[in-house]
Amino acid sequence: MFVIPCFGLLYLIIQYLIYFLTNFHTETKFPLKQDTAKGMVDSIKVAVRLRAPSKREEDLSPIVQVVSGNTVLAKSVDQRGFSRNFHFDHCFSSSNDPEEDQEKLYDSLGREYLLHALDGYNTCIFAYGQTGSGKSHTMNGQPSAPGLIPRLCKDLFEVRDLLAPTKDGITVELNVKCSYLEIYNEQVRDLLAGQDANNSISNCRVRERLDRTTFVEGLQEFTVHTVDEILDLLEQGNEIRVTEATHVNDRSSRSHAIFTIALDQKEISPLGQVLERKSHIKLIDLAGSERASASGSKGERFKEGSKINKSLSSLGRVISMLAKKNKPKLIPYRDSALTWVLKESLGGNSKTCMIACISPCDYEETTSTLRYATIAKSVKTAAHVNSYETSEQKEQMELMKRQLNDLQETLSELKDQKAIQDQMEKIKLTNDFLEQRIKREREQTVEYYDQLVQASTERDQLTQVLLSIAGSIQNSDLSDLAPVIERLQTDSRILGSKIDSDLSFCNKISGLT
Numbered sequence: 001m002f003v004i005p006c007f008g009l010l011y012l013i014i015q016y017l018i019y020f021l022t023n024f025h026t027e028t029k030f031p032l033k034q035d036t037a038k039g040m041v042d043s044i045k046v047a048v049r050l051r052a053p054s055k056r057e058e059d060l061s062p063i064v065q066v067v068s069g070n071t072v073l074a075k076s077v078d079q080r081g082f083s084r085n086f087h088f089d090h091c092f093s094s095s096n097d098p099e100e101d102q103e104k105l106y107d108s109l110g111r112e113y114l115l116h117a118l119d120g121y122n123t124c125i126f127a128y129g130q131t132g133s134g135k136s137h138t139m140n141g142q143p144s145a146p147g148l149i150p151r152l153c154k155d156l157f158e159v160r161d162l163l164a165p166t167k168d169g170i171t172v173e174l175n176v177k178c179s180y181l182e183i184y185n186e187q188v189r190d191l192l193a194g195q196d197a198n199n200s201i202s203n204c205r206v207r208e209r210l211d212r213t214t215f216v217e218g219l220q221e222f223t224v225h226t227v228d229e230i231l232d233l234l235e236q237g238n239e240i241r242v243t244e245a246t247h248v249n250d251r252s253s254r255s256h257a258i259f260t261i262a263l264d265q266k267e268i269s270p271l272g273q274v275l276e277r278k279s280h281i282k283l284i285d286l287a288g289s290e291r292a293s294a295s296g297s298k299g300e301r302f303k304e305g306s307k308i309n310k311s312l313s314s315l316g317r318v319i320s321m322l323a324k325k326n327k328p329k330l331i332p333y334r335d336s337a338l339t340w341v342l343k344e345s346l347g348g349n350s351k352t353c354m355i356a357c358i359s360p361c362d363y364e365e366t367t368s369t370l371r372y373a374t375i376a377k378s379v380k381t382a383a384h385v386n387s388y389e390t391s392e393q394k395e396q397m398e399l400m401k402r403q404l405n406d407l408q409e410t411l412s413e414l415k416d417q418k419a420i421q422d423q424m425e426k427i428k429l430t431n432d433f434l435e436q437r438i439k440r441e442r443e444q445t446v447e448y449y450d451q452l453v454q455a456s457t458e459r460d461q462l463t464q465v466l467l468s469i470a471g472s473i474q475n476s477d478l479s480d481l482a483p484v485i486e487r488l489q490t491d492s493r494i495l496g497s498k499i500d501s502d503l504s505f506c507n508k509i510s511g512l513t
């Protein structure tokens with residue numbers, strides 16, 4: 001009686017647990033703040049930054065000007081006076097105050113990408129442009145006017161230090177790691193690995209994961225706890241990075257440099273649920289495109305320049321293919337180390353921004369950069385929040401799964417008990433039926449016994465009669481009747497013994513009662 005309601009209750013609990021376990025994933029159940037957008041289509045954001053004329057350019061007339069927050073106007077220097085407007089997400093001009101310009105650029109652009117990364121998106125900002133157009137100034141800057149990378153690092157650690165439990169009691173842990181590589185002459189080199197006795201840096205290989213994203217094998221990642229630690233590493237890498245004086249730039253970067261900040265955030269709810277977000281920010285200072293005649297490079301420098309141009313053309317090809325409406329299935333990422341390393345940032349899971357740096361007086365190079373930047377605007381990426389269940393959540397799930405298994409076992413045991421009970425019920429019914437039947441048969445046996453007893457009495461009486469008849473016959477001389485009498489006596493004996501055996505059988509049966 002007790003088993004059936006208990007069985008029903010357990011069934012309900014198990015159904016609820018199955019529902020809970022199949023629907024328990026971070027996005028619907030986890031009460032922490034998060035963006036649930038998966039694989040959102042994003043376009044590469046493009047900003048243009050126009051540098052002020054340098055001392056070398058003082059006598060030249062500018063051919064480009066920023067006419068609004070998102071438009072630049074390029075004018076041809078020939079007699080035709082051809083001019084064209086180019087539109088972008090942001091356009092920055094230069095003032096007399098480099099520090100203020102750097103701050104403005106960071107506030108309008110850099111911080112946005114830091115916030116995306118804190119939300120769990122992979123992000124990438126790369127500076128593109130001809131040699132001397134201001135890429136390194138934009139990304140690294142100088143101590144008097146720090147660029148985007150040091151400002152972003154400073155901001156990141158300020159955010160980290162402000163992290164306090166929310167009013168829901170959620171605490172956030174933020175771990176920061178960084179790595180720094182350069183691509184020089186198509187070789188990938190770890191700028192933080194240290195140099196060997198010959199002052200050379202070992203090369204790293206770019207590998208592809210099973211999910212088709214790429215990574216640099218053996219690239220060292222350093223955990224950093226303070227802004228000073230991360231800026232020291234940045235400085236250390238910049239010291240090693242290959243730079244050389246050219247006609248256009250006294251400290252021209254001869255390699256593409258990629259500084260990566262990896263963020264690992266754990267949001268822990270008061271109930272012990274943990275949501276982990278992993279994201280990275282790639283901050284890239286490309287080597288500049290250059291014409292050998294303009295940069296005045298010869299020998300080794302010329303070879304470097306052609307490698308740089310080759311990888312930038314490959315970047316241009318990848319960008320223009322990705323920008324096509326019907327983009328081809330095969331994008332030639334493998335054509336250069338740069339595009340292979342940046343595969344994910346250019347066409348995958350990343351919010352990406354290109355800062356096209358332009359010089360004010362070089363019509364050819366500047367319009368080429370502006371056209372390149374215009375194409376990049378159409379490139380779509382598919383950024384999504386990289387959030388994961390952490391081991392603590394998995395442990396909870398495992399525990400619940402184990403409890404569910406135990407309950408299911410109990411349920412099946414109860415099912416077995418019920419089967420036994422059903423069987424017992426059937427046996428009882430069969431037993432009742434058999435008892436009824438035995439009772440009826442016994443009644444019939446008693447009736448038959450009475451009849452036999454009566455038959456036996458009658459037989460005795462008949463035997464007596466026969467014996468007296470036989471005596472009278474013997475005494476009289478009725479010898480002809482003797483055989484008849486003898487047969488009667490035999491029949492009477494057979495009948496008598498049959499009645500006796502029936503009686504003893506009846507006695508046996510009645511003994512069962």
Ligand code: ADP
Pocket residue numbers: 050051052054094098101129130131132133134135136137138249251252253288357
């Ligand atoms: P690139 O890295 O593109 O080759 P750099 O960033 O090294 O060029 O810039 C070349 C020179 O121009 C540097 O001396 C730099 O300080 C200066 N410069 C570039 N952009 C700016 C700017 N927006 N404001 C002030 N100076 C700049």
Ligand code: MG
Pocket residue numbers: 135136137251252253285286287288
């Ligand atoms: Mg540079």
